[in-house]
Amino acid sequence: MKQIDTQKPVLVTGGSGYIASWIIKYLLEEGYTVHTTVRDLAKKEKYAHLQSIANSSQGTLKVFAADLLEKDSFLSAMQGCELIMHTASPFFVLGVKDAEKQLLQPAKDGTGNVLETAKQVESVGRVVLTSSCAAIYGDNADVRSTPNNVFTEEYWNTSSSASNNPYAYSKTIAEKEAWKIAETQNRWDLLVINPAFVLGPSLTKRTDSTSIKTMLQLADGTYRFGTPELWFGVTDVRDVARAHILAGFTPEAKGRHIITSDSVMILDIASILAEKFGHKYPFPQHRLPYFLLWLFAPLLGFSQNYIKNNIGVPIHFDNSYTKKDLGLEFRKVSDTVIDHFQQILDDGLLRRR
Numbered sequence: 001m002k003q004i005d006t007q008k009p010v011l012v013t014g015g016s017g018y019i020a021s022w023i024i025k026y027l028l029e030e031g032y033t034v035h036t037t038v039r040d041l042a043k044k045e046k047y048a049h050l051q052s053i054a055n056s057s058q059g060t061l062k063v064f065a066a067d068l069l070e071k072d073s074f075l076s077a078m079q080g081c082e083l084i085m086h087t088a089s090p091f092f093v094l095g096v097k098d099a100e101k102q103l104l105q106p107a108k109d110g111t112g113n114v115l116e117t118a119k120q121v122e123s124v125g126r127v128v129l130t131s132s133c134a135a136i137y138g139d140n141a142d143v144r145s146t147p148n149n150v151f152t153e154e155y156w157n158t159s160s161s162a163s164n165n166p167y168a169y170s171k172t173i174a175e176k177e178a179w180k181i182a183e184t185q186n187r188w189d190l191l192v193i194n195p196a197f198v199l200g201p202s203l204t205k206r207t208d209s210t211s212i213k214t215m216l217q218l219a220d221g222t223y224r225f226g227t228p229e230l231w232f233g234v235t236d237v238r239d240v241a242r243a244h245i246l247a248g249f250t251p252e253a254k255g256r257h258i259i260t261s262d263s264v265m266i267l268d269i270a271s272i273l274a275e276k277f278g279h280k281y282p283f284p285q286h287r288l289p290y291f292l293l294w295l296f297a298p299l300l301g302f303s304q305n306y307i308k309n310n311i312g313v314p315i316h317f318d319n320s321y322t323k324k325d326l327g328l329e330f331r332k333v334s335d336t337v338i339d340h341f342q343q344i345l346d347d348g349l350l351r352r353r
Contacts, residue, residue, distance in 0.1 A: 003251050004083045004126060009033040010248070011081040013074065013114060014088025015063065016046040018211060019130060019195075021203040022241035023085060024050055028059030035077045037066035037088065049204050068110030078121045083248045084188075086114045086178075087130040104162060107170035108177050115181040115190075124188045128247045130240075131175040133196045133233055133258060133317065134160075134168035139306070140231060140313035152318045153194070153256040164305075189254065191247040195240045196233025196260035196317065199269075200336045201343035211237075212349070215340055218270050219350055223284035227267045228293055229312045233260035234269075236336040239328065246326040257322040261330040263315055272337045281350075 010027055014020045015036030027034050034054075038047050047063055054061035064077035068088055078084065088110060111129070118124045136151050138160035143149050156176075160169035175192060182190035199211055207216065217223060243259050270283040277283075293311055297304045322328055344350050 002125065004249050006032065006249070008082045008123065009035045009062070009080055010083045010085065011035045011037075011074075011078050012085045012087060013037050013066070013077075014086075015050055016204075017087055018202055018209050019198065019237055019240050019244075020085075020087040021050065022237050023087065023244050024061070025053050025203060026241055026245055028054050028057040028061060031058040033060040033062070035062050035064060035081060037064050037074060037077050039065065039067055041065045053203075068106050068113060071113055072117060072120075074114050074117045075120065078117055078124065080123055081121070082123050082125040084114070084118055084124055084127045085130070085244050085248060086111065086127060087244075088114075100162065103166050103170040104173065107174035111174040111178050112181060115178055118188060119181070119185050122187075126188055126248060127178075127182070127190050128244050129175065129178050129190060129192045130244070131178075131192045131194050131256070132168075132171040133194050133260065134165075134171040135175045136194060136256075136258070137315070138165050138168045138172075139309035140315045141309040143313070143315045150316045150318050151258070153258055153321055159309075164303075191253055192256045193240065193243050193247060194256055194258050195243075196235050196258075196263075198235055198237050198240055199340050200237035200239075200331075201339050202237075202347075205347045205349060207349055211340075212344070214266075215337075215344055216350060218266070218273060218283060219281035219341070219344075221282045223266070223270070224282045225284075226286040226288040227265070227270065227284045229265055229267075229287050229290070230310060231263055231265055231314045233258075233263050233315070233317050234333050234336065235260045236331040236339075239330055243322065243326055243328050246328055250326060253325050255321075255325070257326060258317050258319050259322060259328075260317045260319055261336070262333050263317065264333055269333075269337050272334045273341055276338050277341065 010032055012020050012023050016038050024034050066073040135157050136155050138157045142159050157168055157172040240259050247253050274283045294307050297307050
């Protein structure tokens with residue numbers, strides 16, 4: 001792969017998103033011309049923070065309207081770009097009423113539309129796709145099928161479906177669709193970023209992301225009676241953004257990249273917050289007994305099968321390939337959590353006590 005021309009614009013889809021906003025911020029601060037897409041140009045409040053960053057940086061921002069489910073709607077935004085970063089995808093873990101409509105179709109067809117458009121645009125030389133560790137595993141119990149009880153980039157999620165963990169399934173089928181399309185041409189190469197659960201300060205005051213909601217729930221009493229013993233990987237949104245940029249501009253980089261700092265439980269995050277911010281908020285202090293989770297699983301919106309395959313099952317990830325291929329160093333989980341909660345307080349998203 002040749003070196004991407006830094007004088008050419010970079011397309012970042014889904015510009016108003018949590019991860020995309022940080023990617024765009026870094027690119028603008030480094031002087032790049034950035035093309036980004038939003039669903040509705042009239043809703044300027046959705047991307048006002050990007051305009052503000054652009055106004056105070058050396059880079060240039062151009063915003064285009066595009067819809068994941070409209071064929072060729074990304075064509076205008078892609079013109080002249082050598083590097084495409086496709087981040088736009090729905091993120092719903094709970095409250096999914098129609099998995100096909102809310103998750104599966106937008107994820108797969110959206111990725112397909114963007115990459116099929118990239119086949120039409122002669123300037124495109126590399127595509128960086130935001131996937132997820134959810135495309136590597138579905139249930140924590142999947143780790144038991146790995147040789148060393150550690151997930152690496154070679155694994156694919158085979159335990160999820162439209163009815164069982166549909167979000168993870170959507171990320172899996174979307175990434176597989178991307179690799180399938182990439183193989184039908186030889187002008188651009190595909191690199192994939194697979195973040196674990198993303199935390200870290202947001203560049204907006206929006207509270208509709210799963211990441212922000214989780215942090216708010218840790219402090220608003222939602223978990224006052226305890227948290228489930230659920231292990232998951234955590235990564236900093238700023239590291240995820242840097243990973244995209246390194247993947248885009250490192251000629252020899254290739255393949256999938258696990259982006260995670262460490263594996264923790266919800267109670268670990270609560271303990272970090274309690275140590276830093278004291279007991280001003282009802283941070284959880286205990287784990288919920290397994291038998292209670294099993295008994296009340298249906299009332300909590302989980303199946304007993306999910307409880308069996310996830311609760312109390314530690315998981316670990318090997319991020320060594322990412323460090324080697326991209327040269328990325330990861331922030332400590334404690335720094336990520338503290339910075340995230342401080343942003344929530346600074347933006348007035350949680351009432352101070």
